[in-house]
Each structure stands twice: as structure tokens, then as C-alpha cells.
Amino acid sequence: MTQTTVCFIGAGNMSRSIISGMVTHGYDPQCIYATNPSQPKLSALQQDFGIHIANDNLAIAKQCNVIVLSVKPQLMQQVCQQLSTLDLSSKLIITIAAGIPASRYHDYFKQPIQLIRTMPNTPTQIGFGMTGLYAQQGVSEQHKQLCQLIMQSGGKTLWVQQEDELNQVIALAGSSPAYFFLFLESMVDAGKKMGMDETQARELAQQAALGAAQMVIQNPQTPLATLRSNVTSKGGTTAQAVETFEQGGLRELVDNAMNHCVARANEMAKTF
Ligand SMILES: NC(=O)C1=CN([C@@H]2O[C@H](COP(=O)(O)OP(=O)(O)OC[C@H]3O[C@@H](n4cnc5c(N)ncnc54)[C@H](OP(=O)(O)O)[C@@H]3O)[C@@H](O)[C@H]2O)C=CC1
């Protein structure tokens, strides 16, 4: 069956993640294209997934039905202005960039466009991603389904109704893998200081993280506080650790960090 042609403008980490999910889920690699100014990432994508590659954004975007904008936010204006010379009326444009509001793309393209903003995260590359989706009014149902098909190949998806909710998606899911990595890094460092070998410390911490995440997922009705309290024996070891986190202001710190994340997205919305 011939599938819709999709091109990725920018062949970096996130494009690779999404393409990997698409191909793994049976999307025809002959219908996937990627462009990038430098060659090594393109060659790796072609070798690993059998997709088409090119350096010329304009030529590739012209022949595809869906354009996924996957460059860093600071390059978006330049890339969109280049593509604005094409007739985009029948195409779906998907952007994965943080921060940049939908209205800005209309300024860049200077023509009516069907645009869906998305916010994926890096676990997309192993099928455990979480992607927020926001479609502007006027985007067809068919295009929404197509976007959903592409993004869900990397994991779960969640449509938001208001554009500014995408910034909350960034704080909770787009950026948050980094919070968990930081926490695990800190745990492994502490384990090493206690005298444990790094590999063993990492194995212990990562398996605990996996187990904890699975318990949360498999017990959707159980409050998170109950799961925590089930580990925390009165007068025991966990209570000491949890109390140390609470006294150190962990909750406030997380709240601050997530608010700074959203604030940066708002700042980027004004900058790019
Ligand atoms: N990383 C993450 O966790 C997430 C990122 N995002 C968003 O995804 C987008 C991409 O991020 P990420 O994949 O991490 O970044 P990368 O830097 O890995 O990828 C961006 C790619 O764009 C290429 N590029 C630069 N200029 C052009 C151009 N003119 N035309 C085509 N391609 C170009 C770069 O090529 P070269 O390196 O050769 O210069 C690079 O390969 C960003 O907008 C970010 O906000 C969204 C969610 C999560």
C-alpha cells in the first residue's frame, strides 16, 4: 500500500527517534525522507532504516505530503522562510520545536497552512515516548489522524485543546526525562561514594526506577503517596531518606524547576 510521504527537515536526535518508531511500526521507509546540511546523520538514517535522504530541504519538501519541522528553534525562521516559496496548501506541517507559537509559523510561511504543534520526548526512540499534540482550528480530521499515526509510533500521545497547555507538556514530559536522568545520576554518584562499583550502582538504581514506574502504571487507582508509603516502614530506613528529601525542599525544588521550564518556553515564544 502506498503511504503518505513524510519528510523530516533536520535529521537530528528527535527525527531519528520518530523515524525509528515509524519504521518499526511498519511505515514504508520508501515514503520517509530526511534532510540535513551535514551528511553523517543522514547516511546513518539511510543505512539503519532504508529511508530517502537529501541535503536540499526545498526539493524534498516539495514532493512530500507531510513536512516535519525538526530543527532547533533558533533555526526555524530561516528554514520556514526557505520553504515558504512552495505551495503548502495541501500539505500538513508538523513542528516538534519547543516554544515557538503556531502564530509565528503563519508569519514565517506567509500563506495559509495546516499546522500541528507537537512535543515529543527522547524515550520516543525506544517506543516509550510521550507526545503532546495541538492542532489549530481548521486542521482536517484526516491530517490529525495522520499526525497521530506518525507520533504514536514512538509511544503514547495526548491531544491538548489550548496551545499554552503544550508548555505544561514540555515541563511534565518533553523535558522531564532529563530530570529522571539527573536523579539517577545523583543516586549512582552517591552509591559510588559509598564504595559501590558504578555498573552495579547503575543496575540497582535503574531497576528500581523501572520497577517504580511499572508500579505507578499498573496501579492507576492507587495514589502515588500510597505507593510511597507502602515502601516506608515506620521508624525504618526509607523514612530517613524521604524525610531528608522533604526537609531539603524536594517538592519546592521540583515545582521551581518545572516553572522555570515553562518560563523558558514562554521566553522562547517571544525570541524565535
Ligand atoms: N531533544 C529533545 O529531547 C526534544 C527536542 N525537541 C525539539 O526538537 C527539535 C530538534 O531537536 P533535536 O533533534 O534534539 O536537535 P538536533 O540538533 O539533534 O537536530 C537538529 C538537526 O537539524 C539540522 N539542521 C540545522 N540546520 C538545518 C537546516 N537549515 N535544514 C535542515 N536541517 C538543519 C542539524 O544538522 P547539523 O547538526 O548538521 O547542523 C541537526 O541534525 C528542536 O526544535 C527541539 O525543541 C522536542 C522535544 C524533545
Ligand SMILES: O=C(O)[C@@H]1CCC=N1
Ligand atoms: O530542552 C529543550 O528545549 C528541548 C525541548 C524538550 C526537550 N528538549
